[in-house]
Amino acid sequence: MQDNGLVKLSQLIYEYCGIRYSDKLQALQNKTAKRVAELGLSYWEYCGYLKMTPAEWDVLVVLLTINETYFYREENQLNECCSIILPKLKGKNSFRPLRIWSAACSTGEEPYTLAMLIQETGKFLPGSVEIIATDINKKVLEKAKNGWYHNGSFAFRRIPENLLKKYFSKEEGGYQIKPSIQSMVRFQYVNLISEDLTAKIGEVDVIFCRNVLIYFDQETTKRVIRNLHRNLSVGGYLFLGHAESITDMALGFQKVDSEKTFYYRKEPNLG
Missing domain, CATH: 3.40.50.150 (Vaccinia Virus protein VP39)
Known part of the structure; x- marks a missing residue:
């Protein structure tokens, strides 16, 4: 059931910002497990939480995005x-x-x-x-x-x-x-x-x-x-x-x- 919830979450993320996790579910779980546990939710429940609480997307995006950059790059x-x-x-x-x-x-x-x-x-x-x-x-x-x-x-x-x-x-x-x-x-x-x-x-x-x-x-x-x-x-x-x-x-x-x-x-x- 947890895997099914991760699949659903990966679909929601793809629809929201285009980042594809359908073939990287373990990586997705590594990035989000702590947050989902903090809320006391299963992944299925977390998907519903995102729909009911749009501000949670701001929290999730921080967990998903890599912001490695520096001055004078390339x-x-x-x-x-x-x-x-x-x-x-x-x-x-x-x-x-x-x-x-x-x-x-x-x-x-x-x-x-x-x-x-x-x-x-x-x-x-x-x-x-x-x-x-x-x-x-x-x-x-x-x-x-x-x-x-x-x-x-x-x-x-x-x-x-x-x-x-x-x-x-x-x-x-x-x-x-x-x-x-x-x-x-x-x-x-x-x-x-x-x-x-x-x-x-x-x-x-x-x-x-x-x-x-x-x-x-x-x-x-x-x-x-x-x-x-x-x-x-x-x-x-x-x-x-x-x-x-x-x-x-x-x-x-x-x-x-x-x-x-x-x-x-x-x-x-x-x-």
Whole structure:
């Protein structure tokens, strides 16, 4: 009966956020057993509890999601975006700022790194670039908004020393991101498989959705990419993780190979 309850829970999770556990029930049990026991429920009962108490999804998502990230992660992509793509897009829209969407921002290292590198270019006035940072995990979003990181954090393993000194204030026990960087980033909750929630982001010029698709099956991957495609301006750019590919999915993107990395461009004729 417990296994049947786990199967049902895996189905609910798949429907809610697209993460597939149907073939990883032991892993699912390892992640959730303590919480289910705390509530004094069986897995069948927990499935009912999720339906009756929607706020429990916030608790469950924290248990399920992996939020391993750090500043300056996959630097070739970041440099390509900030030094080459953004200057090329500058002035594309006179009626709004350039907009970048960090679609799975976790605790904020990716969007804050983008903000730092944009300032480092010296090519953009304050307010001319907006970064929207989203995640399905509300707990990590709160940490990201605070912009404070412990000085022994894994987050600083790759950040150049000059950026750390320039854009963080050293405090007892950690570092606080400076207001000039925080002001460039807006954080909000988004479930990437939701067409309604992703639509609220509005039109963007660049999307970073790195190391997310590896948790989805092909059907969910296509669903997420279609949502991203709708938000991306014609000729806009999509960055995925190095282990992720949508080249053969015919979803309206063309692969772009640069000297040190690759990414995708929304095809104008399919915009």
